[in-house]
Amino acid sequence: MDWDKLRIFHAVADAGSLTHAGDTLHLSQSAVSRQIRALEESLNTTLFHRHARGLILTEQGELLFDATKSMNKRLEAASARIKDSEEEVFGELRVTTTTGFGTLWLAPRLPTLYEKYPDLKIDLMLEERVLDLPMREADVAIRMKEPSQADLIRKRLMSVRMRLYASGDYIAKNGMLQDAEEITNHRLICQSLNSIQVAAGATLVQHLMTHDVPRLFTVNNYFGVLQGVLNGLGIGVLPDYVTEDFPDLVRILPDLESSEVPVFLAYPEELRQSKRISAFRDFVQDEIIAHRRKMREAAAE
Template sequence: MDRDADRIDWNQLRAFLATVEAGSLSGAARRLGLTQPTLGRQVAALEAALQVTLFERVGRSLSLTQAGRDMLAPLHAMNEAVELVSLLASRQSQSVEGLVRITASDVYARHVLPPVLARLRREAPGIVIDVVASNEVEDLMRRRADIAIRHVPPREAELIARRCPDSSARLYATPAYLESVGRPATSQALALADFIGFSESVDVLLGELRRHGLPLGKKNFPILSNSGLVAWDLVRRGMGIGIMMDVVARRTPEVVDAWPDFSGVPVPTWLATHRELRTSARIRLVFDVLADCLLHPAGADDN
């Protein structure tokens, strides 16, 4: 690229084009919201950068030179291109059509998101939702998703987060399984039952249940899974007792509360997204619908 072209400023080109269209520096200055001296300096700087004379100055009048006339056609094309880019960007930012990726744990994706997706289909049929079932907190930062539902607050300054109402994790099992172990009603009786645990956090779960008075050991966890969805399915099939958030258990008619005296474990819920939320209408709409459904889960079930 020519080094002189590298020094050309679009503001200078726009000042020249406005001067031609307005017929004077004063008229161009009013059109662009500039002072006349400022606009005059921009035109002069363009002439210096291009090393050509664009206007012949006769008294207070301006006459376009041949070099100036030669520039008009490509400049009009450039101006139209800039306006088109601006229009496309505006349409993109305000469009409620296109792809939005939501990442959530496999359990949330299976049991909590379906009514949200049904509502989005009604309210914004032009949006395509890609559900990324994942427990990785880094999904947003890796740009694998636009919105994340997580149970830990995001720590990155680039993200926007909203705290949703907490869930409560309690113990659940099928009525048949509870009957098979004598329908335990006390912590001592529960110590004889089998529990379904999570491979990567069984020690944390064991410690939490002990803290609540259950005298359990690792022998109580004969089946583990790295998938919350698989673990919950095993509970639904009567393989043992599992811990699960009430927002999921309410959507699982096969299970009942295995220990009504258990106060439960609070589970925080966060919605997080990129700062693009401020400029993208479709991401804002999906974010707001998610927030509303998580705030009013019963209403989401009814939709």
């Protein structure tokens, strides 16, 4: 099968138009049309339904487009590896993680990475949905559970527990809780049980709900929960890593916490030699070590 014809087919299928594909490929519409006809003849099938408003893939065209999309992703990965200099770190790195971890822990530490690698371009994608790393929806992921996708390099970074926190002002005004039953006298701030979240956090919230909490404020991510706590709305369920950057938080009921939540960093096997990946991985590991040290020092005080 002619690689050049496949490249032109992919551009047409992606654009849905001979004209737009021609503009992308710097070819005339007639040249693009001839290549598509030749490809259809070589395959003895029709790849597009032709309409006045554009082109629609046939069933056979969809099958071929799935194949060219996969090929294109792998070519992009190869290109990224080739462009990685042996001594310099530059270019785009697409990082995906949860909204809570990305906003509350990772983003505030990125200046350290940029100071060392000013030409690195981070595209930070914050969402609870697990992106497909082998299909290059992202280059590297930090997730709150071990990734199950194949062909990934995985590294466990640290563990997190969900705990109860309130602001210092809130405690000064409302007093410290002595046992879990007293949560009924306060507003509980937490992630909605209908939102995507780690099971350990949801289990802790469900346990607190058994005390018949009359007042509740729910948010679909931990950044929103933190804002509610800092502004004195009540007592919130938050991951323990927030205490380093928000020292005004006071832990409530120290014996009450979720089970351990593992945090993993993962990236595709094909990016093993990427300088960008290595730089980001080393940066995160260094920040984790510094984070652990500060947490130990705070616990010892």
